[in-house]
Amino acid sequence: MPRETMLRERIVQTNARNREVTMTPILRERYETPHSRRTFLRRTLLGSVALSLAPLIPERAAATLVHRDESGFFSPQEATVLAGIARAFIPSDTEEIPDPVELGVVERIGRLLSRAHPENQDQFRLLLHLFERLPLLFAGTFTPFSAMPAAQKRAYLAGWGESRLAFRRMAFQALKNLVMLTYYSRDEVWATIGYDGPWV
Incomplete structure:
Protein backbone atom coordinates (compact mmCIF):
# COMPACT_ATOMS: atom_id res chain seq x y z
CA MET A 1 0.00 0.00 0.00
CA PRO A 2 1.44 3.42 -0.95
CA ARG A 3 2.60 5.52 2.00
CA GLU A 4 0.27 8.38 1.03
CA THR A 5 -2.74 6.04 1.11
CA MET A 6 -1.75 4.67 4.51
CA LEU A 7 -1.44 8.18 5.94
CA ARG A 8 -4.80 9.16 4.53
CA GLU A 9 -6.49 6.13 6.10
CA ARG A 10 -4.81 6.80 9.44
CA ILE A 11 -6.10 10.38 9.43
CA VAL A 12 -9.62 9.17 8.65
CA GLN A 13 -9.48 6.62 11.49
CA THR A 14 -8.17 9.22 13.95
CA ASN A 15 -10.88 11.70 13.03
CA ALA A 16 -13.50 9.00 13.43
CA ARG A 17 -12.24 8.13 16.92
CA ASN A 18 -12.17 11.78 17.95
CA ARG A 19 -15.69 12.31 16.71
CA GLU A 20 -16.86 9.21 18.60
CA VAL A 21 -15.51 10.64 21.86
CA THR A 22 -16.58 14.26 21.56
CA MET A 23 -19.85 14.10 19.64
CA THR A 24 -22.98 14.72 21.70
CA PRO A 25 -26.22 12.86 20.88
CA ILE A 26 -27.60 15.97 19.17
CA LEU A 27 -24.49 16.41 17.03
CA ARG A 28 -24.37 12.67 16.28
CA GLU A 29 -27.91 12.75 14.95
CA ARG A 30 -27.15 15.86 12.90
CA TYR A 31 -24.05 14.48 11.22
CA GLU A 32 -24.78 10.76 11.01
CA THR A 33 -28.45 10.74 10.09
CA PRO A 34 -28.90 10.84 6.31
CA HIS A 35 -30.86 13.88 5.18
CA SER A 36 -33.03 13.92 2.11
CA ARG A 37 -33.33 16.85 -0.26
CA ARG A 38 -36.80 17.48 1.16
CA THR A 39 -35.34 17.70 4.70
CA PHE A 40 -32.70 20.16 3.55
CA LEU A 41 -35.28 22.34 1.82
CA ARG A 42 -37.58 22.24 4.84
CA ARG A 43 -34.81 23.40 7.20
CA THR A 44 -33.70 26.12 4.81
CA LEU A 45 -37.30 27.25 4.43
CA LEU A 46 -37.74 27.43 8.21
CA GLY A 47 -34.71 29.68 8.44
CA SER A 48 -36.07 31.94 5.72
CA VAL A 49 -39.47 32.11 7.40
CA ALA A 50 -37.85 33.06 10.70
CA LEU A 51 -35.90 35.84 9.02
CA SER A 52 -39.00 37.18 7.28
CA LEU A 53 -41.21 37.05 10.39
CA ALA A 54 -38.77 38.76 12.76
CA PRO A 55 -39.75 42.33 11.77
Missing part, protein backbone atom coordinates in the same frame (compact mmCIF):
# COMPACT_ATOMS: atom_id res chain seq x y z
CA LEU A 56 -43.42 41.46 12.38
CA ILE A 57 -42.87 40.38 15.97
CA PRO A 58 -43.95 43.20 18.29
CA GLU A 59 -41.15 44.79 20.25
CA ARG A 60 -41.21 44.27 23.98
CA ALA A 61 -39.50 46.22 26.69
CA ALA A 62 -35.79 45.50 26.69
CA ALA A 63 -33.60 45.30 29.74
CA THR A 64 -33.65 48.48 31.79
CA LEU A 65 -29.86 48.41 32.01
CA VAL A 66 -28.80 49.68 28.59
CA HIS A 67 -25.15 49.27 27.69
CA ARG A 68 -23.63 52.11 25.70
CA ASP A 69 -20.88 51.36 23.21
CA GLU A 70 -18.03 53.80 23.68
CA SER A 71 -16.63 52.91 20.25
CA GLY A 72 -19.73 54.48 18.69
CA PHE A 73 -20.38 51.58 16.32
CA PHE A 74 -23.40 50.00 18.01
CA SER A 75 -26.64 51.64 19.03
CA PRO A 76 -27.48 51.37 22.76
CA GLN A 77 -29.93 48.55 22.03
CA GLU A 78 -27.44 46.63 19.88
CA ALA A 79 -24.74 47.09 22.51
CA THR A 80 -27.09 45.81 25.22
CA VAL A 81 -27.86 42.66 23.23
CA LEU A 82 -24.19 42.02 22.50
CA ALA A 83 -23.29 42.60 26.15
CA GLY A 84 -25.85 39.96 27.13
CA ILE A 85 -24.43 37.54 24.58
CA ALA A 86 -20.87 38.10 25.85
CA ARG A 87 -21.91 37.47 29.46
CA ALA A 88 -23.84 34.35 28.42
CA PHE A 89 -20.73 32.95 26.75
CA ILE A 90 -18.44 33.99 29.62
CA PRO A 91 -20.36 34.23 32.91
CA SER A 92 -18.13 35.87 35.50
CA ASP A 93 -19.62 34.13 38.53
CA THR A 94 -16.47 34.65 40.61
CA GLU A 95 -14.02 37.49 41.08
CA GLU A 96 -11.32 35.39 39.39
CA ILE A 97 -13.14 35.59 36.05
CA PRO A 98 -13.13 39.16 34.69
CA ASP A 99 -16.44 40.39 33.36
CA PRO A 100 -16.29 40.50 29.53
CA VAL A 101 -18.35 43.68 29.31
CA GLU A 102 -16.19 45.51 31.85
CA LEU A 103 -13.13 44.47 29.82
CA GLY A 104 -14.60 46.24 26.80
CA VAL A 105 -15.54 43.25 24.64
CA VAL A 106 -18.47 45.15 23.10
CA GLU A 107 -16.28 48.14 22.23
CA ARG A 108 -13.51 45.96 20.80
CA ILE A 109 -15.97 44.11 18.58
CA GLY A 110 -17.37 47.47 17.50
CA ARG A 111 -13.91 48.68 16.49
CA LEU A 112 -13.25 45.45 14.58
CA LEU A 113 -16.53 45.72 12.69
CA SER A 114 -16.01 49.40 11.95
CA ARG A 115 -13.21 48.28 9.60
CA ALA A 116 -15.28 45.51 8.01
CA HIS A 117 -17.13 45.64 4.71
CA PRO A 118 -20.46 47.53 5.00
CA GLU A 119 -22.37 44.40 3.98
CA ASN A 120 -20.77 42.44 6.84
CA GLN A 121 -21.60 45.27 9.22
CA ASP A 122 -25.25 45.19 8.16
CA GLN A 123 -25.39 41.40 8.54
CA PHE A 124 -24.03 41.58 12.07
CA ARG A 125 -26.52 44.27 13.04
CA LEU A 126 -29.30 42.12 11.59
CA LEU A 127 -28.03 39.17 13.61
CA LEU A 128 -28.27 41.16 16.85
CA HIS A 129 -31.76 42.29 15.84
CA LEU A 130 -32.85 38.69 15.20
CA PHE A 131 -31.28 37.46 18.41
CA GLU A 132 -33.28 40.02 20.36
CA ARG A 133 -36.61 39.44 18.60
CA LEU A 134 -36.73 35.69 17.87
CA PRO A 135 -37.25 34.19 21.36
CA LEU A 136 -40.96 34.10 20.54
CA LEU A 137 -40.32 31.75 17.62
CA PHE A 138 -37.53 29.64 19.08
CA ALA A 139 -38.16 29.72 22.83
CA GLY A 140 -41.89 30.38 23.04
CA THR A 141 -41.53 33.53 25.13
CA PHE A 142 -42.38 37.16 24.49
CA THR A 143 -39.42 38.22 26.62
CA PRO A 144 -36.68 39.73 24.42
CA PHE A 145 -33.18 38.38 24.89
CA SER A 146 -31.86 41.50 26.60
CA ALA A 147 -34.55 41.27 29.31
CA MET A 148 -34.02 37.58 30.12
CA PRO A 149 -32.42 36.44 33.38
CA ALA A 150 -28.82 35.25 33.03
CA ALA A 151 -29.65 31.53 33.14
CA GLN A 152 -32.36 31.92 30.49
CA LYS A 153 -29.94 33.83 28.26
CA ARG A 154 -27.43 30.98 28.47
CA ALA A 155 -30.11 28.41 27.64
CA TYR A 156 -31.37 30.47 24.70
CA LEU A 157 -27.83 30.89 23.39
CA ALA A 158 -27.17 27.15 23.70
CA GLY A 159 -30.32 26.52 21.69
CA TRP A 160 -28.82 28.43 18.78
CA GLY A 161 -25.66 26.34 18.93
CA GLU A 162 -27.58 23.04 18.90
CA SER A 163 -30.28 24.08 16.44
CA ARG A 164 -31.14 22.00 13.40
CA LEU A 165 -31.25 25.23 11.38
CA ALA A 166 -27.93 25.97 9.75
CA PHE A 167 -28.29 29.74 9.93
CA ARG A 168 -28.71 29.59 13.73
CA ARG A 169 -25.64 27.38 14.18
CA MET A 170 -23.58 29.65 11.93
CA ALA A 171 -24.73 32.72 13.84
CA PHE A 172 -23.82 31.03 17.13
CA GLN A 173 -20.30 30.27 15.90
CA ALA A 174 -19.78 33.79 14.55
CA LEU A 175 -20.81 35.33 17.87
CA LYS A 176 -18.76 32.87 19.91
CA ASN A 177 -15.62 33.40 17.83
CA LEU A 178 -15.84 37.18 18.10
CA VAL A 179 -16.51 37.20 21.83
CA MET A 180 -13.79 34.68 22.65
CA LEU A 181 -11.23 36.35 20.40
CA THR A 182 -11.71 39.78 21.91
CA TYR A 183 -11.98 38.49 25.49
CA TYR A 184 -8.96 36.18 25.64
CA SER A 185 -6.72 38.65 23.86
CA ARG A 186 -6.83 40.85 26.98
CA ASP A 187 -3.88 40.35 29.32
CA GLU A 188 -6.20 40.70 32.34
CA VAL A 189 -7.63 37.28 31.43
CA TRP A 190 -4.36 35.41 30.93
CA ALA A 191 -3.88 34.53 34.61
CA THR A 192 -7.26 32.77 34.72
CA ILE A 193 -6.13 30.31 32.04
CA GLY A 194 -2.58 29.89 33.35
CA TYR A 195 -0.93 31.88 30.58
CA ASP A 196 2.04 34.01 31.66
CA GLY A 197 2.05 36.16 28.54
CA PRO A 198 4.46 36.37 25.60
CA TRP A 199 8.12 35.62 26.30
CA VAL A 200 9.31 38.72 24.48
